[in-house]
Amino acid sequence: MNKRKYNDATLYRITRSQAIERDSVRGYPMCVLCKIRAAEQVHHIIYRSQNGTSELTNIACLCSGCHFKAHGLNGGNAKEIRRILLKRVEEATTNYEKNKSNKNSGYGAAYKRNE
Structure with a gap:
């Protein structure tokens, strides 16, 4: 495995875990x-074959039905779904x-103690 593929695979493992944490309720x-x-699957919003990265803002947790739609299958409009996913994932990543x-910073722990 060359260095670029190794680094991308390592980044993907890390960001996949972060995406699952970010998108959890x-x-x-x-x-x-x-x-x-x-969510059962993790999806690259901009496909890796189209130079999409494995960064947190390009990864979304999807159920299998929505994952099919994101790829333009089962009546999904891939371009529209990509636009929606980019917006939602950007907001979720900012909040995360x-x-x-x-x-x-300790703020969360201090806030919980005062509740």
Whole structure:
């Protein structure tokens, strides 16, 4: 395995775990698209074959039905779904990073003690 593929695979493992944590509700990963079913799969919004990266803002947790639609199958409009996913994942990533920095700064722990 060359160095680029190794680095991308390592980054994907890390960001996949972060995406699952980011898209979880009460500890269960939820589909970012339908927001109803449990997410069973992780999807690159901009496909790797189209130079998409394995960064957190390009990865979404999806249920299998929505994953098919994201690829333009089962009546899905891939371009429209990509636009929706990019917006939702950007918002979710911003909130995830804010919450993560609050936990690391001690704010979250102090806030919970005062509740």
